[in-house]
Amino acid sequence: MNLAVVILAxxxxxxxxxxxxxxxxxxxxxxxxxxxxxxxxxxxPDNTVLIYGHGGDAVRQAVTGSRLQWAEQAEQLGTxxxxxxxxxxxxxxxxxxxxxxxxxxxxxxxxxFVARVDxxxxxxxxxxxxxxxxxxxxxxxxxxxxxRVVEQKDASDDEKAVREINTGILACTRRFLxxxxxxxxxxxAQGEYYLTDLIAMAVDAGMEVVTEQPxxxxxxxxxxxRVQLARLERVYQRVRAESLMRAGVTLLDPAxxxxxxxxxxxxxxxxxxxxxxxxxxVIGDRVTVGPNCLIRNARIGSGTHIEAxxxxxxxxxxxxCQVGPFARLRPGTELAARAKVGNFVETKKAYVGEGSKVNxxxxxxDSRIGKGVNVGAGTITCNYDGVNKFQTxxxxxxxxxxxxxxxxxxxxxxxxTVGAGSVVTKDVPDxxxxxxxxxxxxxxxxxxxxxx
Numbered sequence: 322m323n324l325a326v327v328i329l330a331x332x333x334x335x336x337x338x339x340x341x342x343x344x345x346x347x348x349x350x351x352x353x354x355x356x357x358x359x360x361x362x363x364x365x366p367d368n369t370v371l372i373y374g375h376g377g378d379a380v381r382q383a384v385t386g387s388r389l390q391w392a393e394q395a396e397q398l399g400t401x402x403x404x405x406x407x408x409x410x411x412x413x414x415x416x417x418x419x420x421x422x423x424x425x426x427x428x429x430x431x432x433x434f435v436a437r438v439d440x441x442x443x444x445x446x447x448x449x450x451x452x453x454x455x456x457x458x459x460x461x462x463x464x465x466x467x468x469r470v471v472e473q474k475d476a477s478d479d480e481k482a483v484r485e486i487n488t489g490i491l492a493c494t495r496r497f498l499x500x501x502x503x504x505x506x507x508x509x510a511q512g513e514y515y516l517t518d519l520i521a522m523a524v525d526a527g528m529e530v531v532t533e534q535p536x537x538x539x540x541x542x543x544x545x546x547r548v549q550l551a552r553l554e555r556v557y558q559r560v561r562a563e564s565l566m567r568a569g570v571t572l573l574d575p576a577x578x579x580x581x582x583x584x585x586x587x588x589x590x591x592x593x594x595x596x597x598x599x600x601x602x603v604i605g606d607r608v609t610v611g612p613n614c615l616i617r618n619a620r621i622g623s624g625t626h627i628e629a630x631x632x633x634x635x636x637x638x639x640x641x642c643q644v645g646p647f648a649r650l651r652p653g654t655e656l657a658a659r660a661k662v663g664n665f666v667e668t669k670k671a672y673v674g675e676g677s678k679v680n681x682x683x684x685x686x687d688s689r690i691g692k693g694v695n696v697g698a699g700t701i702t703c704n705y706d707g708v709n710k711f712q713t714x715x716x717x718x719x720x721x722x723x724x725x726x727x728x729x730x731x732x733x734x735x736x737x738t739v740g741a742g743s744v745v746t747k748d749v750p751d752x753x754x755x756x757x758x759x760x761x762x763x764x765x766x767x768x769x770x771x772x773x
Contacts, residue, residue: 426540458471570586587623681699694721703728
């Protein structure tokens with residue numbers, strides 16, 4: 322049967338105390354509703370309708386997905402009213418209802434759940450809790466069959482004692498939705514049109530209400546405030562960390578790892594504490610990453626070592642390189658195999674050739690460095706004239722003495738040498754020596770000033 326997914330994401334989220342719509346608050350660097358869209362997308366639905374309301378423009382700009390349609394809920398009159406806004410967009414046989422603030426639902430759970438639906442049944446996802454306070458209760462008859470769902474505010478004392486709760490996730494036929502949603506009533510404690518009233522309607526129509534529980538309770542946890550948001554962030558990171566370790570990655574402390582994007586990781590990789598991986602990151606085999614490092618939208622070649630407190634951002638690092646400690650590779654940086662970028666070195670839009678070394682206290686920007694080049698401590702490329710950027714080229718085998726300034730555009734030839742402390746404004750020929758510094762004067766018998 323064809324499948325449509327309806328995602329409810331219109332609520333304001335007052336308890337978040339934020340101007341940002343609740344469903345756009347991030348889990349692992351992505352809006353929580355995007356996690357729901359992606360989980361639904363794994364089922365390859367024929368249609369996905371996202372119900373938006375508060376912060377509608379922001380939500381529409383932030384969320385992406387294939388075959389994604391939008392329906393506005395201008396007034397928040399309850400979950401039943403929200404789903405009704407999707408009806409004009411639905412033509413599929415089966416409809417799955419999800420929530421934009423329940424971000425960790427897993428695709429396999431949804432596959433198993435949707436498979437329970439047919440023309441004579443409605444599927445309801447439930448959960449059994451030790452403390453069900455605040456949730457709608459699933460009420461069963463003496464034969465164990467579901468009869469209805471009652472919200473906490475409308476429940477009697479006996480009903481409140483029931484531990485099986487409604488998660489809100491359900492699936493049914495579109496035909497049943499078309500027939501039932503117009504008949505919902507808001508005669509209840511909150512004056513809203515409850516989607517859960519469909520359960521009793523299905524029973525009255527002679528349909529079976531089948532239930533399914535998720536593999537993990539956290540899959541159906543919702544976010545109403547920042548405490549719950551932080552709790553689910555750690556759940557997400559723990560699950561990712563355990564998956565990495567099973568794949569052959571060593572995490573020195575799994576609780577101190579953050580993955581905020583897509584990670585491909587080889588075997589025998591070691592990640593030290595407080596590693597943060599953002600965007601699209603690829604890490605090869607046998608890579609070690611020291612403590613307190615940020616890697617964003619980068620590729621790290623096999624056998625490379627990234628030392629403590631380094632930032633690798635938008636860079637490509639070759640095999641068996643050495644980076645850091647306290648190095649910053651900015652976007653456009655590319656290190657060839659066995660290159661070294663050491664402590665307090667910043668690079669930007671720079672190519673560092675095979676085996677070249679930029680070891681200390683250096684800025685390399687808009688540059689191309691050949692093979693086997695040594696860049697001494699304190700060297701800077703002066704690549705910006707206040708308006709335009711210019712390139713510095715250091716050819717194979719060049720040696721740049723410490724505390725030199727290379728004023729671009731300039732080329733240092735093959736096996737050329739720049740004397741320490743030089744300000745180089747002209748090209749240096751192959752095998753040449755450039756010395757550009759003031760002449761030293763020694764003054765004999767000079768008296769130091771004395772404090773008065």
